[in-house]
Amino acid sequence: MRYDSITEAIGNTPLVRIDPAVTGLAHIDLFAKLEMLNPFGSVKDRTAWHMARPHLTDAVAHGSRIVELSSGNTAKALAVIAGMHGLSFKSVTNRMRVPEIKDLLLLLGAEIEELPGQSECLDPTATDDPLTLFHRALAESGSEYLHTDQYFNPRNTEAHLNGTGPEIVKDLDGRAPDWFIACVGTAGTSAGVARVLREHDPGVRVVGLVGAKSDFIPGIRTIDEVQEVGLFDPETYDSMASVSADEAIEGMLTLIRRCGILAGPTGGGAYSGAVRHLREADARLTERRTAVFVVCDRVESYLSYVKQRRPDLLGRPRRKHSPADVTAAEALSAPAVGVAQARRWIAAEGPLVVDLRSPFAYAALHIDGSVNIVDELFEELLRGGLPFSRSRPVLLACPVGEKSARYAALLRRMGHPDVRSLAGGIVAWRDAGAPLVRD
Numbered sequence: 001m002r003y004d005s006i007t008e009a010i011g012n013t014p015l016v017r018i019d020p021a022v023t024g025l026a027h028i029d030l031f032a033k034l035e036m037l038n039p040f041g042s043v044k045d046r047t048a049w050h051m052a053r054p055h056l057t058d059a060v061a062h063g064s065r066i067v068e069l070s071s072g073n074t075a076k077a078l079a080v081i082a083g084m085h086g087l088s089f090k091s092v093t094n095r096m097r098v099p100e101i102k103d104l105l106l107l108l109g110a111e112i113e114e115l116p117g118q119s120e121c122l123d124p125t126a127t128d129d130p131l132t133l134f135h136r137a138l139a140e141s142g143s144e145y146l147h148t149d150q151y152f153n154p155r156n157t158e159a160h161l162n163g164t165g166p167e168i169v170k171d172l173d174g175r176a177p178d179w180f181i182a183c184v185g186t187a188g189t190s191a192g193v194a195r196v197l198r199e200h201d202p203g204v205r206v207v208g209l210v211g212a213k214s215d216f217i218p219g220i221r222t223i224d225e226v227q228e229v230g231l232f233d234p235e236t237y238d239s240m241a242s243v244s245a246d247e248a249i250e251g252m253l254t255l256i257r258r259c260g261i262l263a264g265p266t267g268g269g270a271y272s273g274a275v276r277h278l279r280e281a282d283a284r285l286t287e288r289r290t291a292v293f294v295v296c297d298r299v300e301s302y303l304s305y306v307k308q309r310r311p312d313l314l315g316r317p318r319r320k321h322s323p324a325d326v327t328a329a330e331a332l333s334a335p336a337v338g339v340a341q342a343r344r345w346i347a348a349e350g351p352l353v354v355d356l357r358s359p360f361a362y363a364a365l366h367i368d369g370s371v372n373i374v375d376e377l378f379e380e381l382l383r384g385g386l387p388f389s390r391s392r393p394v395l396l397a398c399p400v401g402e403k404s405a406r407y408a409a410l411l412r413r414m415g416h417p418d419v420r421s422l423a424g425g426i427v428a429w430r431d432a433g434a435p436l437v438r439d
Helices: 046-064 074-086 099-107 129-137 154-169 188-200 245-259 265-284 298-311 330-334 339-349 361-364 375-382 402-413 425-431
Strands: 015-017 030-032 066-069 089-093 112-113 145-146 177-183 204-211 238-241 289-295 352-355 393-397 419-422
Touching: 030 265, 030 330, 046 074, 046 419, 066 074, 074 099, 089 419, 099 112, 099 298, 129 419, 154 188, 177 265, 188 204, 188 402, 204 265, 204 298, 238 245, 238 265, 238 339, 245 265, 245 298, 265 289, 265 298, 330 402, 339 393, 339 425, 375 402, 393 402, 393 425, 402 419, 419 425
Parallel strands: 030 289, 066 089, 066 145, 089 112, 177 204, 177 289, 204 238, 352 393, 393 419
Antiparallel strands: 015 030
């Protein structure tokens, strides 16, 4: 197959049936849409090209810089597209959490700017958040940037209306699947594909998968985070379910080792969530049905993530005192205090307040007197035992109170008698009007 440009190779990715011996499903054929085989390595190749393409001629004429609020695959694809057209690319984010992606962006010639922000994700309602202010400035007329705006740009969804969705129908011999299961990030893929499939069959059931609270899975947002995405519409989905980081890695291992599909953790989460959801229906069926999930990208970019979560898979011993070992039930039962109670506790007993957010978020706004220990560093400290005296109470704070709850449960398990999590995190503190200081 011959092309005049690498961008012509975007799309038309394979739809591969997963062996029923692997899925354990007797009546449902589960298919994987291999978006990892797009030329730049992910489903975001479609999105980036569809968003940027109409504006490239003007951008080249004016020497504009392409900019996107992304720390992952969209940034990677846009950096390639920008370089192909003699343009520069800038990735703006609150935090680059995957080292391989950051290194690759730098290799592609991208500029990376990590702005201080109060939470990990863009929150358009946070009018004093530097990341939000930057996003609004990009939308003003006369901007020197070509801002592709993946979280609000309808062309994100259109990329899948014109490509991914019709391809699935074509490869299923003109039929829509009975189920479509998709992880939710910017929501463009799930919204676009769902619309196409329902046009062919209104009975298609769409399942949206989000990350479990306090878990980080690259490319998947938690249910709280997706509410902040402009393209997210809960009406798109017949049901929503969460997947944990452990499920994502186990699903990824199954796809890699049993199916020969070198999927990343997002694809692994989609597979695990799909099989879990379909098992109940499968037990009631007597006729064959079909389901489709998306493998968004490849595993190679996430080896550091795997090493952190499951070092045993890379020949290293499992880490002691890891928050990954804390169950959801333990995290829910960890002592937590609301903003008013926390303020009284700080005034009366002076607990050590540990802010687990990024240095940029901490610099933007934080509780007076708190210390900043980024969650990854905090996890490293815990491997050596309790990092502070048992005699001093501790209050842990994170963006929305999920990670801090997990760490509070772990510290209690390690023997600290009085450690609590700030319920709702720094966002709740801010929303309650409690004082915050800025570096």
